[in-house]
């Protein structure tokens with residue numbers, strides 16, 4: 001998910017950093033840092049941050065152009081014959 005913040009609008013209210021701290025972070029009192037590509041697991045928090053921003057400075061593109069990060073593990077990908085391998089001894 002692509003994240004864009006219009007930094008001309010952003011007033012540094014830090015609502016977004018509070019609601020989605022993995023994506024937004026305040027640097028000093030007013031500068032906002034953010035991750036431009038957030039994982040889909042951030043979707044809900046991002047939605048809250050977008051809704052909470054008092055100046056509507058946050059845009060989230062939910063599209064999957066580019067290298068969108070939706071991946072599924074095939075069933076059994078984690079099935080590995082990890083049995084008992086114990087070293088003896090006392």
Ligand code: SF4
Pocket residue numbers: 005009010011012013014015016017024032052053054055056057058
């Ligand atoms: S909530 Fe909006 S105004 Fe506040 S820091 Fe985030 S983007 Fe900027």
